[in-house]
Amino acid sequence: MKxxxxxxxxxxxxxxRLPLLGSLALALxxxxxxxxxxxxxxxxxxxxxxxxxxxxxxxxxxAMVVDSVPPDETGSWYGVPFALQRYVN
Numbered sequence: 001m002k003x004x005x006x007x008x009x010x011x012x013x014x015x016x017r018l019p020l021l022g023s024l025a026l027a028l029x030x031x032x033x034x035x036x037x038x039x040x041x042x043x044x045x046x047x048x049x050x051x052x053x054x055x056x057x058x059x060x061x062x063a064m065v066v067d068s069v070p071p072d073e074t075g076s077w078y079g080v081p082f083a084l085q086r087y088v089n
Contacts, residue, residue: 016064023056 030049037043062078069077 016060016067019056020060020064023053023060026050027053027057 027050030046030053033042033046033049037046065077066074
């Protein structure tokens with residue numbers, strides 16, 4: 001469901017940059033909220049913000065790959081984020 005919302009947000013306007021930067025700011029806000037959370041409810045809100053931001057970041061990044069890579073190389077470039085994800089997590 002979240003990826004569908006991310007896809008709708010990313011395809012709504014012509015630019016991929018605005019949703020990507022907005023979602024990075026949302027992820028930063030969620031992380032800052034984690035730092036200053038004093039109640040469990042604030043932790044839930046912070047995690048929800050990070051989850052929403054992650055879905056938009058993921059979708060916008062994949063859309064940017066499609067926009068910037070030739071069609072015959074798209075599949076191999078899709079593998080790059082998944083390969084990097086192995087080392088990040």
